[in-house]
Each structure stands twice: as structure tokens, then as C-alpha cells.
Amino acid sequence: MTDMSATTPAGLAPSDVTTDAFKARVRKRYRSEALFRAYGAIALGITAIFVISVVTDIVRRGLPAFWTHSLVLDVPVSADAVDPQGTKDPAVIRRADYFTMARDALRATVPGVEGRVPRRKLDGLLSSGAANDLRELLAADPSLIGTTVKTRFLLSDDSDLYLKGSETEIERFPARGIGTPSGATGEITILTSSNDFADDLVRVKRDLAERIEGLKVELRRAERGDAARAERIKAEIAELDARVNQPGVAETLDERLPSLLVAINGGVVKLSRIGNAEASGTVILPLKSTADAGAGAWEVLTYTVPESNRKLGDLEITFLERLKSEGRVEQHFNTIFFTAGDSREAELAGILGALMGSILMLSVTLALCLPIGVLAAVYLEEFAPKNWFTDIIEININNLAAVPSIVFGLLGLAVFLNFFGLPRSAPLVGGLVLALLVLPTIIIASRAALKAVPPSIKEAALGVGASKQQAVFHHVLPLAMPGIMTGTIIGMAHALGETAPLLMIGMLAFIVDVPTGWTSSATALPAQLFIWSDLPEAAFQAKTAAGIMVLLVLLFVMNGAAIWLRRRFERRW
Amino acid sequence: MQTTMERAPAGTSPKAAGVTSTNKVTARGVDVYYGEKHAIKNLSIDVPQNAITAFIGPSGCGKSTFLRCINRMNDTIPICRVTGKIEVDGRDIYDPKIDVVELRARVGMVFQKPNPFPKSIFENIAYGPKIHGLTSSKAELQQLVETSLQRAGLWEEVKDRLADPGTGLSGGQQQRLCIARAIATKPDVILMDEPCSALDPIATAKVEELMVELKRNFTIVIVTHSMAQAQRVSQKTAFFHLGTLVEFGDTTQIFNAPVDKRTQDYIGGRFG
Numbered sequence: 001m002t003d004m005s006a007t008t009p010a011g012l013a014p015s016d017v018t019t020d021a022f023k024a025r026v027r028k029r030y031r032s033e034a035l036f037r038a039y040g041a042i043a044l045g046i047t048a049i050f051v052i053s054v055v056t057d058i059v060r061r062g063l064p065a066f067w068t069h070s071l072v073l074d075v076p077v078s079a080d081a082v083d084p085q086g087t088k089d090p091a092v093i094r095r096a097d098y099f100t101m102a103r104d105a106l107r108a109t110v111p112g113v114e115g116r117v118p119r120r121k122l123d124g125l126l127s128s129g130a131a132n133d134l135r136e137l138l139a140a141d142p143s144l145i146g147t148t149v150k151t152r153f154l155l156s157d158d159s160d161l162y163l164k165g166s167e168t169e170i171e172r173f174p175a176r177g178i179g180t181p182s183g184a185t186g187e188i189t190i191l192t193s194s195n196d197f198a199d200d201l202v203r204v205k206r207d208l209a210e211r212i213e214g215l216k217v218e219l220r221r222a223e224r225g226d227a228a229r230a231e232r233i234k235a236e237i238a239e240l241d242a243r244v245n246q247p248g249v250a251e252t253l254d255e256r257l258p259s260l261l262v263a264i265n266g267g268v269v270k271l272s273r274i275g276n277a278e279a280s281g282t283v284i285l286p287l288k289s290t291a292d293a294g295a296g297a298w299e300v301l302t303y304t305v306p307e308s309n310r311k312l313g314d315l316e317i318t319f320l321e322r323l324k325s326e327g328r329v330e331q332h333f334n335t336i337f338f339t340a341g342d343s344r345e346a347e348l349a350g351i352l353g354a355l356m357g358s359i360l361m362l363s364v365t366l367a368l369c370l371p372i373g374v375l376a377a378v379y380l381e382e383f384a385p386k387n388w389f390t391d392i393i394e395i396n397i398n399n400l401a402a403v404p405s406i407v408f409g410l411l412g413l414a415v416f417l418n419f420f421g422l423p424r425s426a427p428l429v430g431g432l433v434l435a436l437l438v439l440p441t442i443i444i445a446s447r448a449a450l451k452a453v454p455p456s457i458k459e460a461a462l463g464v465g466a467s468k469q470q471a472v473f474h475h476v477l478p479l480a481m482p483g484i485m486t487g488t489i490i491g492m493a494h495a496l497g498e499t500a501p502l503l504m505i506g507m508l509a510f511i512v513d514v515p516t517g518w519t520s521s522a523t524a525l526p527a528q529l530f531i532w533s534d535l536p537e538a539a540f541q542a543k544t545a546a547g548i549m550v551l552l553v554l555l556f557v558m559n560g561a562a563i564w565l566r567r568r569f570e571r572r573w
Numbered sequence: 574m575q576t577t578m579e580r581a582p583a584g585t586s587p588k589a590a591g592v593t594s595t596n597k598v599t600a601r602g603v604d605v606y607y608g609e610k611h612a613i614k615n616l617s618i619d620v621p622q623n624a625i626t627a628f629i630g631p632s633g634c635g636k637s638t639f640l641r642c643i644n645r646m647n648d649t650i651p652i653c654r655v656t657g658k659i660e661v662d663g664r665d666i667y668d669p670k671i672d673v674v675e676l677r678a679r680v681g682m683v684f685q686k687p688n689p690f691p692k693s694i695f696e697n698i699a700y701g702p703k704i705h706g707l708t709s710s711k712a713e714l715q716q717l718v719e720t721s722l723q724r725a726g727l728w729e730e731v732k733d734r735l736a737d738p739g740t741g742l743s744g745g746q747q748q749r750l751c752i753a754r755a756i757a758t759k760p761d762v763i764l765m766d767e768p769c770s771a772l773d774p775i776a777t778a779k780v781e782e783l784m785v786e787l788k789r790n791f792t793i794v795i796v797t798h799s800m801a802q803a804q805r806v807s808q809k810t811a812f813f814h815l816g817t818l819v820e821f822g823d824t825t826q827i828f829n830a831p832v833d834k835r836t837q838d839y840i841g842g843r844f845g
Contacts, residue, residue, distance in 0.1 A: 386651060454688075456684065456686060456688035457688060457690065457691070458649075459646065459649070459682075459684060459688065460684065460688040460689070460690060460751070460754075461690070461700075462646065462649065462677060463644070463646065463677060463681065463682035463683075463684070463755070464677070464678070464681065464700060464701035464704075464754060464755065464757075464758050465674050465675070465677040465678035465681075465701060465704065465705060465758055466674070466700075466701075466704055467674050470704055474700070474704075475690060479691065
């Protein structure tokens with residue numbers, strides 16, 4: 001080799017791989033390659049982190065919505081209230097007032113709740129649809145009338161949220177001294193032989209001191225503008241200051257402080273004023289006796305979140321805790337979420353209406369898009385003459401794929417609703433609009449798939465005397481089918497997640513009934529999620545996340561179907 | 574000749590005598606343009622029946638282009654334009670009245686790269702007969718597939734796996750499958766566009782044997798870059814250069830006593 005280089009012309013001499021410059025070049029090449037690989041790995045890693053965090057966040061927030069809480073109550077079903085004539089006709093049975101029955105059963109389970117307000121709060125634990133289960137049970141089996149039925153009664157969304165543990169914590173301190181209640185109901189005072197309330201009193205004073213700090217900040221702001229308000233705040237600070245600086249002096253509790261309760265002699269007292277060894281308050285659940293309670297036999301409860309910061313008041317929480325301790329509360333799978341349409345009550349709202357709406361809509365879209373899109377692609381790719389007219393069509397198809405989706409919604413409103421007079425909010429119209437939206441995508445994907453089929457296959461078919469149409473439909477199209485399928489499914493997934501065009505044709509609406517046909521009112525999954533995410537109730541936030549999970553699962557199923565179809569088709573060839 | 578008999582029972586029977594002097598394909602004053610490019614200039618040739626005619630010449634000389642004119646495969650290229658007259662069995666194939674599908678059924682083609690359909694071996698062969706309605710029953714179709722594979726010398730190798738995909742065969746087997754596919758439609762003429770360029774010597778030898786065997790029933794036109802192959806298999810040889818037919822004659826004459834200087838140079842290996 002080296003001998004040769006002496007005789008060959010300079011330009012053709014073999015390159016010398018031993019020089020430093022050459023080695024440096026090689027090193028640089030390896031370095032840039034390693035760097036590029038590192039960039040790729042970093043990009044992938046970042047993407048994975050984002051995807052994982054998004055999915056875990058959604059799952060964490062959505063998963064609780066798949067479970068719900070009910071009360072298990074024994075309800076005496078009297079024939080008089082349900083079916084006085086004894087007809088055993090389900091229609092008659094359904095008409096009875098089951099909510100009252102459920103309410104009475106609940107009042108019987110938590111006895112001793114007196115007064116209008118406490119009673120209303122107790123009734124409020126139940127969902128307005130709590131008695132639906134009982135109604136269906138009796139309609140299905142009239143022989144239960146006249147017996148005592150033990151069944152589930154759905155709790156309201158706030159009760160459900162509390163039981164899922166997101167509202168407040170409860171701290172329990174067993175008392176050290178002997179507790180003496182002054183009565184069993186109404187306003188009572190509890191004396192203790194030891195300073196059982198001293199710690200709580202200190203804590204209250206500390207909370208008040210914190211409140212002063214907050215007020216001081218407010219005061220500085222008020223001093224700049226509102227003099228009268230500043231005076232008021234100053235007075236309040238002075239008053240609080242006096243309270244804080246008198247340790248051991250009894251304090252009045254308000255709803256901005258953590259709630260203090262005493263559980264004694266089988267009853268619960270909500271405290272309104274505490275001293276070191278004496279506390280007074282209102283009985284929520286009546287005491288069994290006014291006898292002295294020994295050390296450790298009674299306890300002081302603290303609901304750590306102040307009542308004003310909670311959805312559920314002290315009464316409701318106390319009732320629920322009582323029901324829970326009696327084993328009346330049951331957690332179960334939230335079937336309503338999958339069997340009901342939308343509702344204003346979070347615990348009664350379900351995804352089925354939106355899911356059906358989406359499915360109906362997508363079936364219209366698919367039925368229109370697949371034949372039209374594929375045949376258009378076949379014609380344009382294989383049969384159409386190449387001239388200025390087909391060029392314009394091609395450019396327009398490509399442009400249509402980039403048109404904002406809201407424009408298709410406007411088009412649907414103008415053409416399908418106003419001109420053709422089709423019904424509003426109908427899956428049929430939604431499907432038509434989405435078909436317009438998806439058609440360009442499918443045509444472009446199908447053309448690309450057709451183009452990717454090797455021309456030798458078509459030549460072979462033509463060579464044995466197949467006509468152009470036979471060559472295309474017997475050989476080219478089947479080979480392009482996996483690609484066409486992938487494009488179609490991507491288009492469908494796009495359509496599934498589309499909300500903007502649906503705004504225009506009235507599908508972003510509160511629709512309670514599950515749609516049954518192409519023209520019944522419906523909404524779609526993403527529209528439903530948008531509606532829920534806008535509602536103030538915390539339970540709807542969980543529903544939104546759960547709905548996103550349903551949407552994602554649907555997408556996974558669709559993509560899985562695409563992969564499965566592709567595999568199947570590829571195996572045939 | 575059996576195939577001709579079936580297609581046209583009357584009138585064409587004299588051709589069955591297998592007289593090599595009869596011309597199967599006749600071209601007069603053919604010009605082919607690819608857009609502005611003048612690919613074939615004023616070409617006239619007579620391809621004899623029941624013989625192998627080889628087209629040789631350097632790359633880009635127009636031999637494949639002309640071959641593809643004979644069954645109008647060039648129709649698929651939009652910018653391609655053909656003028657002049659090409660006759661098969663005395664009928665002008667560029668006559669607007671002629672049915673191109675029927676023409677291609679009579680003039681089969683084997684391509685440079687083996688291009689079996691991505692279907693089973695059986696389907697590959699049966700496709701042509703099916704679309705032309707050559708068989709009336711399933712048994713007959715199976716018989717035709719078997720005969721075609723036998724004549725292509727592939728039957729023994731694939732008879733146990735007719736349901737396997739044709740694309741799973743080796744390159745040489747695939748090319749013989751393509752030949753069997755071309756035979757199955759019972760053509761008169763088989764055009765072969767460099768059928769052995771993608772094959773190894775053993776597979777090439779098999780295909781060549783096959784061609785010699787087939788020439789008894791078919792008229793074969795082959796484009797080849799291998800002069801040895803042209804010498805081995807063909808009776809007539811045409812030398813193309815820059816879009817013109819330079820010399821056409823018996824293979825022995827072209828290779829042993831070429832008249833034209835360009836032919837001498839090409840065969841002598843001085844250009845190409």
C-alpha cells in the first residue's frame with residue numbers, strides 16, 4: 001500500500017490514518033455521535049417524566065371517583081305507603097315516596113336528633129337520589145312490601161368526599177380526669193377533675209395570636225386607604241390581644257377555630273366555651289346518662305379544620321362518624337358513574353350519556369369517512385389525470401387538514417342546522433361535522449399508504465392482464481390497507497377528542513338522558529369533561545379526572561384495535 | 574400449438590406448425606418519447622415465432638423501453654408517447670379498438686426483479702386464469718396451476734407448500750414463479766426484461782433451461798446484459814444503441830460476424 005502511494009498521483013494517494021489530525025477527526029465524530037445519542041435519551045427521558053406525571057396525577061385524582069359511599073339502613077316498607085291497593089304493579093310501586101322512607105329510617109338509626117336545623121342536616125347526608133335503589137328493588141320484587149328491607153342508600157357528594165378523607169382530620173384525646181356532664185340534652189356544662197381542657201385552651205389562644213398577626217397585615221393595608229376600617233381592625237386586635245394575654249381565662253369558640261367536641265356517656269357535645277377544667281356546649285347526640293365518666297372513659301375530639309373552611313359542618317361529621325362506628329357506611333364501586341347520564345348532583349352524575357354520544361357520533365363519522373376517504377384517495381392516486389384541476393383539489397385537501405376545527409363547527413351550524421334543518425345537539429350532526437374534519441386526514445394518510453405500495457406489484461398484475469381497476473383493488477389497496485387503517489384510527493382518535501366544532505352545533509350542553517338514537521340530544525366525552533371541570537363542586541373535579549381516564553382508555557382501545565387489525569392484515573400477506 | 578388453439582380455434586391454425594420463419598411481432602417505424610426525450614428512433618424489427626429473440630445493448634439504449642411497448646406496459650407512464658406501428662399476429666396493438674387487457678393476456682411479461690404477489694404460491698398462479706375466466710371449475714384451476722408450475726420447473730420444489738406466501742421463496746424460485754404466473758394465462762408471447770439479473774448462476778442456469786424448454790410453445794423476447802446468455806439461449810439477437818436498432822440477425826451471425834462497427838465494438842468489449 002505504501003509502495004503504491006509513491007507512484008499514484010497526489011490526489012489519489014490513500015489517506016494517512018496515522019496523523020493526529022485524522023485521529024482528532026475520528027474522535028470528534030465519535031463525540032458528536034455520543035452527544036446526539038445523549039440528546040435523544042434526554043429528550044425521551046423528559047417526555048417520559050411528563051407523561052408519567054400527567055397520568056399519575058389524573059389517576060390519583062380520578063380513581064376515588066370510581067368508588068362511592070352508601071348507608072346501609074333497615075327500612076320498614078309498609079304496604080300503605082307503597083301499594084295501598086295491593087296491585088303489585090311496578091308502575092304503582094315506583095310512584096311511592098321512597099325518600100321519606102329513607103329519611104325516616106335514617107332518623108331512626110340516629111335517634112335523639114331534635115330541632116329543625118340538626119334534622120335537616122341529618123337528612124342532607126343522603127343524596128336526593130338515595131332511594132332509587134330501594135325503588136328498583138321493590139319494583140322488581142313486590143313480595144318485599146310489608147317487610148323490613150335492608151339496602152343501600154347513596155350518600156350525598158359532600159358526605160362521600162368527607163368519608164374519602166379529604167375534609168378534616170379528627171384528633172382524639174382520652175381525658176385524664178373524671179368528667180361530669182350537667183345534662184343529657186340541650187346546653188350542658190362538663191366539669192373535669194383534672195385540667196383536661198387546658199391544652200386545648202392554650203391552643204385556642206395560640207390560634208388567636210396567629211389571627212392577630214393576620215389582622216396586622218390587613219391593618220397595614222387598610223391604613224393606606226380606608227381609615228374607618230383600620231379603626232375597626234385596631235379595635236379587634238386590641239380585643240384579641242386582651243384575650244390572648246389572659247392565660248387560663250375561659251375562651252369562646254367560633255367557627256374559625258378548630259372544632260372541639262366531647263364524646264361522653266354515649267353522646268357527643270359540641271363545645272362553645274372552654275376553661276381549664278370546665279367546658280360548655282350543645283349536645284349533638286344525646287348522652288345516655290348524666291353519670292360521672294371515669295378517666296379514659298370519655299374523650300375530647302378536635303376536628304382540626306375550622307368549620308368555616310369545610311363543606312360539611314360539625315353536625316354532619318358527627319352523624320357520619322356515629323354511622324360509621326355502627327357499621328352503617330359501606331364503600332362500593334360507583335356503578336352510577338357508568339350507568340347514568342349527567343346530573344346536577346355530583347353523586348348521581350355518570351359518563352354513560354357522553355360515552356354513548358361519542359360512540360354514536362364516531363360511528364357516523366366512520367361510516368362516512370372510511371368509504372369516501374379511501375375511494376377519494378384511490379381515485380386521486382391511481383386514476384385521476386394529473387392536471388391543474390386535480391392539483392387544485394390536492395392543494396385544497398392539504399389546506400383543509402390545517403383548517404381550525406371551530407370553522408368546521410360554524411360550517412356545520414350554517415349548513416346542517418340552518419340550511420338542512422337537522423336537530424341541534426344530535427350525534428348525527430356531530431358525526432357529519434367531525435367527518436368533514438377528519439376526511440382530509442384520512443385522504444392524505446390513504447394516499448401516502450397507496451403511494452408506499454411498490455409499483456412492481458401493480459406492474460405484475462397488469463402484466464398478467466389485469467385491468468387497472470383489478471390491479472388497484474386486488475393488489476394495491478389490500479397492501480395499503482394497514483396504512484389506511486392507521487390513518488383512519490388516528491383521524492378517529494382526533495375526532496374523539498375534538499370539542500370546538502361541537503360548541504357550534506349545541507353539543508356542549510347539560511343533557512341528562514342517555515342518547516338512544518342518531519337524532520336524540522347528546523353530548524360528547526370531551527364536551528362533558530369541559531362542563532364538569534367548570535363546576536364548583538369538588539366531587540365534579542374527581543369526576544372530570546375519572547372521565548379523562550375513560551377517554552384515555554377508549555383511545556387505548558382504539559389504538560389497540562388499530563394495531564390488532566394491522567397485525568391481522570399483515571399476517572395474511 | 575395448444576395455447577393458440579384454445580384462444581382462437583379457427584383461422585390461426587397454420588401457426589401451430591411451429592415454423593420458425595413466421596413473424597410473431599412486427600414493428601415498423603416506431604418512435605418512443607419520454608416527454609422531450611426521444612428514447613427510440615424509427616425502429617423496425619420482425620420477431621420470429623417460437624424462437625428466443627435477445628435484445629442486447631448498453632444501459633439506456635432503449636431495449637427495455639421497446640420491450641415494454643410490445644404489451645403496452647408503457648401506458649402506465651403518463652409522459653410516454655409511442656408512434657409508429659407494432660403488430661402482434663398482424664394486428665396493430667396501438668389501434669384504439671384493441672383491448673389492452675386482452676393484449677397483455679396474450680403477451681405475458683416477466684420483470685427484472687422477481688415480483689410475486691404477496692399472496693400464496695397457488696394464488697400467484699391462479700390470479701391470471703381467474704380474472705380471465707380460463708377455467709370453469711376448481712379442479713381445472715388446480716390442474717392449470719400444477720401444469721404451469723411444472724413447466725416452470727418449480728412444481729417439485731413447492732408442491733407441498735402451495736399455501737405458503739410466494740414472497741417466502743428464494744430469488745431464483747420467485748423468478749420461476751413469475752414465469753409460471755406468466756405461462757398460466759396461456760400467452761403467445763413472453764417478454765422477459767433481464768429476468769436473470771438478480772439471480773445467482775445456478776438459478777440463472779435453471780431459468781435459461783426453462784426458456785429453451787418454453788420456446789417450443791411460446792415466442793420469447795428477452796432483454797439481457799449478459800452476452801453469454803444471449804449466445805446460449807437465443808436464436809435471434811438485436812443490438813440496440815442510443816435508441817436505434819443497430820443490427821438484427823441470427824445470434825451466431827451477430828456474435829461471430831457482426832457487420833456494424835458499433836456491434837463489433839460492443840461485442841468485443843470495447844464499450845458498454
